[in-house]
Amino acid sequence: MTEHLTNGSATTVPDVAGRxxxxxxxxxxxxxMAALEELDAAYRAAIIDPDFTAEFEYLQRTYTGRxxxxxxxxxxxxxxxxxxxxxxxxxxxxxxxxxxxxVLGQALLTKRMGKTRVIAETGxxxxxxxxxxxxxxxxLECVVYMGEEDTARQALNVARMQLLGATVVPVxxxxxxxxDAINEAMRDWVTNVDxxxxxxxxxxxxxxxxxxxxxxxxxxxREARAQTLELTGRLPDVVAACVGGGSNAIGIFHAFRDDAxxxxxxxxAGGDGIESGRHAAKLSVGSPGVLHGARSYLxxxxxxxxxxxxxxxxxxxxxxxxxxxxxxxxSGKATYESVTDVEAMDAFSLLSxxxxxxxxxxxxxxVAGAIRLGKRLGPEALILVNLSGRGDKDVATAAKWFNLVDxxxxxxx
Amino acid sequence: xSHLAETFAAAKADNRAALxxxxxxxxxxxxxxxPVIAAMVENGVDAVEIGLPYSDPLxxxxxxxxxxxxxxxxxxxxxxxxxxxxxVASTGAPTLVMSxxxxxxxxxxxxxxxxxAAAGGCGVITPDLTPEEAGPWIEATDEHxxxxxxxVAPSSSSARIDLVAQTxxxxxxxxxxxxxxxxxxxxxxxxxxxxxxxxxxxxxxxCVGLGVSTGAQAADVAQYADGVIVGxxxxxxxxxxxxxxxxxxxxxxLAAELATGVRGKSSANVL
Numbered sequence: 078m079t080e081h082l083t084n085g086s087a088t089t090v091p092d093v094a095g096r097x098x099x100x101x102x103x104x105x106x107x108x109x110m111a112a113l114e115e116l117d118a119a120y121r122a123a124i125i126d127p128d129f130t131a132e133f134e135y136l137q138r139t140y141t142g143r144x145x146x147x148x149x150x151x152x153x154x155x156x157x158x159x160x161x162x163x164x165x166x167x168x169x170x171x172x173x174x175x176x177x178x179x180v181l182g183q184a185l186l187t188k189r190m191g192k193t194r195v196i197a198e199t200g201x202x203x204x205x206x207x208x209x210x211x212x213x214x215x216x217l218e219c220v221v222y223m224g225e226e227d228t229a230r231q232a233l234n235v236a237r238m239q240l241l242g243a244t245v246v247p248v249x250x251x252x253x254x255x256x257d258a259i260n261e262a263m264r265d266w267v268t269n270v271d272x273x274x275x276x277x278x279x280x281x282x283x284x285x286x287x288x289x290x291x292x293x294x295x296x297x298x299r300e301a302r303a304q305t306l307e308l309t310g311r312l313p314d315v316v317a318a319c320v321g322g323g324s325n326a327i328g329i330f331h332a333f334r335d336d337a338x339x340x341x342x343x344x345x346a347g348g349d350g351i352e353s354g355r356h357a358a359k360l361s362v363g364s365p366g367v368l369h370g371a372r373s374y375l376x377x378x379x380x381x382x383x384x385x386x387x388x389x390x391x392x393x394x395x396x397x398x399x400x401x402x403x404x405x406x407x408s409g410k411a412t413y414e415s416v417t418d419v420e421a422m423d424a425f426s427l428l429s430x431x432x433x434x435x436x437x438x439x440x441x442x443x444v445a446g447a448i449r450l451g452k453r454l455g456p457e458a459l460i461l462v463n464l465s466g467r468g469d470k471d472v473a474t475a476a477k478w479f480n481l482v483d484x485x486x487x488x489x490x
Numbered sequence: 491x492s493h494l495a496e497t498f499a500a501a502k503a504d505n506r507a508a509l510x511x512x513x514x515x516x517x518x519x520x521x522x523x524x525p526v527i528a529a530m531v532e533n534g535v536d537a538v539e540i541g542l543p544y545s546d547p548l549x550x551x552x553x554x555x556x557x558x559x560x561x562x563x564x565x566x567x568x569x570x571x572x573x574x575x576x577x578v579a580s581t582g583a584p585t586l587v588m589s590x591x592x593x594x595x596x597x598x599x600x601x602x603x604x605x606x607a608a609a610g611g612c613g614v615i616t617p618d619l620t621p622e623e624a625g626p627w628i629e630a631t632d633e634h635x636x637x638x639x640x641x642v643a644p645s646s647s648s649a650r651i652d653l654v655a656q657t658x659x660x661x662x663x664x665x666x667x668x669x670x671x672x673x674x675x676x677x678x679x680x681x682x683x684x685x686x687x688x689x690x691x692x693x694x695x696x697c698v699g700l701g702v703s704t705g706a707q708a709a710d711v712a713q714y715a716d717g718v719i720v721g722x723x724x725x726x727x728x729x730x731x732x733x734x735x736x737x738x739x740x741x742x743x744l745a746a747e748l749a750t751g752v753r754g755k756s757s758a759n760v761l
Binding site: 094 | 545547548549559568591592594596617618619623640641644645646647650668
């Protein structure tokens with residue numbers, strides 16, 4: 078019954094030290110080690126406690142709205158080499174993305190540990206909104222750190238978090254994006270750790286976060302695998318997802334980890350193009366390094382200084398990635414390619430016009446990748462895409478990109 | 491006896507704690523870094539930590555972040571850090587590097603330890619490296635005779651204090667409080683208890699850092715610790731100074747005040 082929250086397979090990682098091969102681990106100030114050990118123990122006790130899993134599953138069903146459907150994107154086929162494309166509709170979850178899956182799990186754990194305050198980082202605002210939502214539901218104090226650049230490009234989500242009762246702290250250090258928001262959240266955590274849980278929003282960070290966050294998101298792939306079998310009578314040839322920190326991708330990949338015939342594809346942000354140097358394609362051109370508590374692929378210079386990432390998508394604008402993706406990459410169990418801003422926005426527009434679904438710009442990277450793979454594989458191919466979030470938050474960015482904003486006297490969009 | 495051990499032994503023979511000061515490499519500028527630290531040493535600093543500027547200093551508060559950012563913007567590289575180490579070591583004070591882990595791993599642990607030893611450095615403090623992840627680093631530091639200093643915190647369990655203390659050489663760095671670097675109005679009441687717990691695990695010197703900025707605070711910490719570590723207060727004095735020479739005067743005066751403190755006197759008694 079609780080198999081899906083534990084590893085449940087002899088082939089899975091991490092090991093007891095939280096390592097995925099050479100990746101992962103715990104590279105943190107000693108002051109946080111006690112909190113990580115407490116979290117690890119609380120997590121492992123919770124996932125074998127029927128009361129915890131029952132409450133988690135109850136909230137997923139009655140609050141998040143799970144299971145969400147798989148949509149057969151029949152109109153998109155003609156644009157994707159004739160390949161059949163299925164969309165896993167995480168965009169239909171409460172709060173508008175997959176992020177709520179992990180947030181509810183960790184918020185329940187926070188209560189279980191007797192802590193009264195959660196902090197979170199956010200890039201696009203999706204994780205911040207989900208955390209603020211769960212904090213409102215479970216009566217937790219909530220502070221969200223967000224890079225100042227992101228508060229500007231995702232202003233609507235800032236307002237949503239504030240409406241939900243959270244405090245949003247704009248971070249002005251460094252590149253003023255997700256990386257710096259995580260630094261600031263870590264500083265808060267080390268200072269207030271006795272009553273605060275750091276509700277990390279992706280499969281990165283020190284152990285046990287990569288494993289725990291993955292397992293809270295594994296419902297995505299479990300549902301999608303069964304829905305694909307039911308709809309088509311077979312497994313997909315490809316499972317595709319966008320990769321920033323990598324939580325939605327791991328969430329859908331995990332259920333297919335032992336399916337030899339299923340290729341796993343992650344699409345990271347190519348920004349202005351790899352050759353421009355302005356991108357977030359760490360798995361394509363980064364190198365192994367340590368950032369935010371774990372070893373993983375990282376955009377860094379020859380002396381280990383982090384190189385700032387760039388993407389039109391705030392949620393993918395991160396210079397590192399969850400350690401399991403680095404392990405999947407090196408072991409050949411998954412393939413990673415990059416998608417530029419232009420390709421992603423073309424897919425954003427295409428999905429909106431052909432299927433009536435406005436995706437998050439993050440998720441549009443996965444759609445663009447699926448279209449590319451469809452053209453490569455042809456009409457017999459069956460491609461499952463994780464549509465990780467909806468695009469309401471991105472309407473202003475998209476309107477600007479497509480020159481839909483009339484700056485003249487009429488002022489109407 | 492290592493250079494650090496000699497320094498602690500001399501302070502102990504003097505019935506006082508050692509004064510350890512921190513400044514980032516390349517700060518307040520490439521030209522001024524070594525002379526400023528030399529002035530601090532002349533005014534009573536016993537040992538020096540040179541910070542390796544890093545893009546993501548998540549254990550540091552706003553003061554050190556600002557200094558490190560300025561140093562990185564001025565183009566500080568690891569070669570410059572080694573040059574600063576060599577310059578400071580030539581004053582005779584034991585010289586350590588304080589570095590987050592990724593720059594050392596990326597540079598190469600053997601290469602880093604070897605170049606530091608060649609520059610006359612005697613140790614490295616790694617605030618985000620735990621003993622569990624330190625295997626290759628332990629080998630490299632042993633091979634090159636570099637002391638490796640890890641941190642303990644008020645939240646550390648007895649088992650973890652044992653582990654950290656057994657992995658350390660030179661001294662054990664006790665973080666006085668739960669938090670990041672920066673001056674505080676009082677040194678945490680958690681610090682004496684933490685130092686006492688560390689002493690149950692090791693005979694190594696135990697030094698206290700985080701939040702110490704005045705002579706009176708140094709005097710307080712010196713009552714129970716073997717060393718008093720001061721960073722942000724020196725950095726702030728330099729950031730606030732209108733000119734480089736005013737900055738040098740300010741840190742020299744602060745060093746003198748703290749040196750009086752670690753001798754168990756408050757500066758008020760001296761003045």
